[in-house]
Amino acid sequence: MSKKIADEITVDEALCLLFRHKAAAISLCLNESSFYVRQEELIAAMERGFGGSPLGHWLKSSHRCASEADDFSPNESVVLVEGTSCRLVKVSELKGAIADEDHSAWVNLPFPLIHRNAAGEISTNSVARDLLEGESIPPSLLDQALKDKEALCVVNGRSFLLRHLGHGYFTLEEIDEEVELAQEIIWQAAVGKALLKRLEQEGVKVKQFPNKDFPSSDLDGELVLCSWGDIPLGYLLIEFQDRR
Structure with missing residues (x-):
């Protein structure tokens, strides 16, 4: 033809x-x-x-x-x-033929890759092995990433984001810094809520003002700037009983 x-x-x-x-x-x-x-x-x-x-x-x-x-x-x-x-x-x-062709192609890619074939066998390229320090990803996490497109996994105390790329391939991204930042934000929020609750129990009134709603009139109380790093987020107006 x-x-x-x-x-x-x-x-x-x-x-x-x-x-x-x-x-x-x-x-x-x-x-x-x-x-x-x-x-x-x-x-x-x-x-x-x-x-x-x-x-x-x-x-x-x-x-x-x-x-x-x-x-x-x-x-x-x-x-x-x-x-x-x-x-x-x-x-x-x-x-x-496809397996032989794929194996020679993906194992040498310069980013971490994990592959699970139709038989459920899991293999990794050298970049992923180095990143995981010889440890393996549990199949259950691969199932989760397959279902949800991505999954959070912890290996040897390090946090990774596992993403499904399609056709049985997954990639890894180390996200220790992002996880630590998220934990810090959660902790700061918990501390703030605990202090606010304690102040209210003592009869102290606390009002929140987002940065865009900065009060321009005279205030009866102490104005506290709230910021994250160098970014101002708003203010707290604290009205103590003994200042009334």
């Missing part, structure tokens, strides 16, 4: 290929993303009038998301489209 199959083969022709080879799906790569299209998807596309449309055009116009070989049984076969040719391959063979 002289034309570029991936770009020009129609939905009808793709379906014929699947029936001819008794394959579970047709696999092709568009814009560096892999697509695995099953027979039922092609039939549905035909019913919607896309039978004569190029397969690549239909995938783009339908906003079809990229997919993975992990969605198929290892014993299933797919028609693999490569340039101007196509061939029938077992999914197990395809997964092996």
Whole structure:
């Protein structure tokens, strides 16, 4: 076939290929993303009038998301489209080729990466291993990051943000400083609430004025500036009983 199959083969022709080879799906790569299209998807596309449309055009116009070989049984076969040719391959063979290709690509990236494959096996690149000092991330935290897009984890007393990147890949970001700052803010807030409650128990009136609401009139009490670092946040007006 002289034309570029991936770009020009129609939905009808793709379906014929699947029936001819008794394959579970047709696999092709568009814009560096892999697509695995099953027979039922092609039939549905035909019913919607896309039978004569190029397969690549239909995938783009339908906003079809990229997919993975992990969605198929290892014993299933797919028609693999490569340039101007196509061939029938077992999914197990395809997964092996993808794994070899992925392994050589991601392990050398200069940022921490963790990968969990379809079998649940977890591997890390050297940057992640150094960051974790040889420790591992519990699978339950990977599950949480997979569900919520990210998860907070503590390893050897250090705090990390675990983010799911997609396709079984996760990245790590050390956030010790951010966690310490958050803990300091929580502590300061708790101290402030405790002092405020204690003052009120002693009959001292305390009024809060955000920075934008600075009182301009004469005040009966002591005005205390509240700030975080160099940033003014507002004022407290403290009215002691003995000053009334």
